[in-house]
Amino acid sequence: MSLTVILGALELGGIFAILSLGLYISYKILNLPDLTVDGSFTLGCAVGAVTTVGGYPFMGLFLAFFSGCLAGTVTAILITKFEIMPLLSGILTMTGLYTINLIVMGDLPTISLFLKETVFTPFQSLYPYGNLIFIVIILVILVFLLNTFLKTQVGLALRATGDNEDMVRASSIDADKMKLIGLAIANGCVALAGAVFSQHQTFADINSGVGMMVIGLASIIVGMSILKSDKILFQLIAVILGSVVYRGLLTVALQIGLPSSYLKLLSAVLVVIAIASTNLKRRKKRC
Amino acid sequence: MLELKNVKVVFNEGTVNEKIALSSVNLKLEQGDFVTIIGSNGAGKSTLFNAISGAIPTVEGEIILGQQNITDLPEFKRSCVIGRLFQDPLKGTAPSMTIEENLSLASQRGKHFSLKLFSHKHKQEFKKALANLELGLEERLETKVGTLSGGQRQALTLLMATYVTPELLLLDEHTAALDPKTAEKVLEMSEKLVKEHNLTTLMITHNMEDALKYGNKTIIMKDGNIIAMVEGEERKNMSVDDLIHLYSSTTHEYTDRVLLKQ
Numbered sequence: 434m435s436l437t438v439i440l441g442a443l444e445l446g447g448i449f450a451i452l453s454l455g456l457y458i459s460y461k462i463l464n465l466p467d468l469t470v471d472g473s474f475t476l477g478c479a480v481g482a483v484t485t486v487g488g489y490p491f492m493g494l495f496l497a498f499f500s501g502c503l504a505g506t507v508t509a510i511l512i513t514k515f516e517i518m519p520l521l522s523g524i525l526t527m528t529g530l531y532t533i534n535l536i537v538m539g540d541l542p543t544i545s546l547f548l549k550e551t552v553f554t555p556f557q558s559l560y561p562y563g564n565l566i567f568i569v570i571i572l573v574i575l576v577f578l579l580n581t582f583l584k585t586q587v588g589l590a591l592r593a594t595g596d597n598e599d600m601v602r603a604s605s606i607d608a609d610k611m612k613l614i615g616l617a618i619a620n621g622c623v624a625l626a627g628a629v630f631s632q633h634q635t636f637a638d639i640n641s642g643v644g645m646m647v648i649g650l651a652s653i654i655v656g657m658s659i660l661k662s663d664k665i666l667f668q669l670i671a672v673i674l675g676s677v678v679y680r681g682l683l684t685v686a687l688q689i690g691l692p693s694s695y696l697k698l699l700s701a702v703l704v705v706i707a708i709a710s711t712n713l714k715r716r717k718k719r720c
Numbered sequence: 721m722l723e724l725k726n727v728k729v730v731f732n733e734g735t736v737n738e739k740i741a742l743s744s745v746n747l748k749l750e751q752g753d754f755v756t757i758i759g760s761n762g763a764g765k766s767t768l769f770n771a772i773s774g775a776i777p778t779v780e781g782e783i784i785l786g787q788q789n790i791t792d793l794p795e796f797k798r799s800c801v802i803g804r805l806f807q808d809p810l811k812g813t814a815p816s817m818t819i820e821e822n823l824s825l826a827s828q829r830g831k832h833f834s835l836k837l838f839s840h841k842h843k844q845e846f847k848k849a850l851a852n853l854e855l856g857l858e859e860r861l862e863t864k865v866g867t868l869s870g871g872q873r874q875a876l877t878l879l880m881a882t883y884v885t886p887e888l889l890l891l892d893e894h895t896a897a898l899d900p901k902t903a904e905k906v907l908e909m910s911e912k913l914v915k916e917h918n919l920t921t922l923m924i925t926h927n928m929e930d931a932l933k934y935g936n937k938t939i940i941m942k943d944g945n946i947i948a949m950v951e952g953e954e955r956k957n958m959s960v961d962d963l964i965h966l967y968s969s970t971t972h973e974y975t976d977r978v979l980l981k982q
Contacts, residue, residue, distance in 0.1 A: 585835045596814035605800040
């Protein structure tokens with residue numbers, strides 16, 4: 434395997450680690466399966482691409498994060514105020530976002546960023562490691578921020594909400610507000626990943642979000658089974674590790690000659706096997 | 721202190737399954753009252769608690785706590801001043817968080833949850849409070865609550881519910897799922913805490929002896945109504961058999977024990 438292939442895998446693994454960190458908040462901390470992800474990832478791609486075309490690639494990252502927060506907020510409102518079940522709420526937001534994303538992209542299914550200045554441009558002097566260095570910087574900042582946030586009083590309340598909602602309501606914590614904060618941050622991260630992804634790939638595609646929820650989930654499961662820890666910091670690192678390992682596995686599969694169109698099926702099957710094996714093990718223990 | 725005026729709760733309103741869970745309940749408690757509530761399943765005891773705590777909406781009536789009308793306040797706002805324990809000992813604590821983190825959340829009751837970093841500065845206060853439970857939990861602040869036994873968790877919940885002194889404490893058969901010895905211990909702890917803070921308390925129980933042993937008033941409920949209230953001298957001179965007799969004659973439910981006596 435050439436250096437380019439390995440670096441490519443690491444870079445993509447890093448980008449999807451941003452997404453997985455977001456999913457860690459919604460899926461692991463809040464215990465909410467959030468399907469908004471597929472839509473908010475594309476939203477991030479679209480916002481990131483449009484701002485890059487406009488000449489503000491870094492601004493694009495912030496705007497993407499912010500737009501993702503909005504998408505998460507919409508889902509949270511559907512869940513808490515309108516009492517629509519979480520899975521359906523996510524699907525509804527995701528479906529609605531398809532139109533929003535097309536509007537953002539000016540009714541074009543793809544936007545090319547070829548030869549445009551992106552967030553990676555300033556790091557080209559460090560070729561071939563520039564891209565990876567930038568992604569690592571983002572991950573370090575993100576892990577630091579999330580780890581600090583989850584240790585604040587709000588962070589503690591957020592974790593308790595996913596753990597035992599009855600207890601949270603009986604402790605004068607607004608569980609609905611916690612879900613809103615959590616889903617906003619989660620989708621903000623996902624959209625940020627989308628923006629970095631589109632600038633890394635130098636194009637944005639209206640369908641790039643399909644299956645992102647599964648990719649994030651697979652990363653979390655893989656990571657948590659490699660690095661088992663109760664400490665938040667190590668769990669965050671585990672998620673990143675999982676994302677990189679998972680991307681590595683896919684890269685190997687592609688190198689061996691698997692058609693790239695098989696990737697989504699492979700991801701889905703992997704998640705099924707991972708979840709099923711832990712559940713079956715538990716059932717065996719009970720007998 | 722706590723006043724309920726014509727509080728009515730209806731489940732499945734407007735359908736064939738409509739059920740009046742509470743029909744115009746009136747109740748007035750003074751500060752420091754410790755009321756035990758008895759009644760068969762479906763009598764509306766837990767519904768009464770849910771209505772007071774805001775877990776379910778009321779159809780009619782008013783609930784006044786202290787000086788405040790709390791009828792339309794959301795559940796989480798009411799829990800600023802209402803401490804609650806459930807029958808299920810797992811319901812009151814967050815299992816994947818440590819004892820210290822759980823207590824830290826409880827110590828924030830009624831306050832604003834800010835972006836202040838979680839710190840260990842209250843560790844000594846927590847340890848002191850835990851030591852009062854006499855379960856040795858003060859040495860296990862870093863332990864995940866999920867690994868504790870039901871009795872330990874219920875005792876911890878009790879501590880959490882009263883850590884910031886509430887105006888009202890609701891105990892919903894909080895010892896029913898524990899073994900007799902632990903149940904007694906948790907009950908004694910509850911009484912101690914109630915006396916210490918002079919808490920206004922409502923306690924649901926199925927144990928007639930406990931109903932008389934604890935508190936200063938006893939309420940009998942049936943079909944969503946409060947049908948009898950015993951207090952003062954009458955209650956002091958009452959034996960368990962008397963209470964069972966009163967319960968049977970007012971609810972027209974004759975138990976073996978009552979029939980054998982006659």
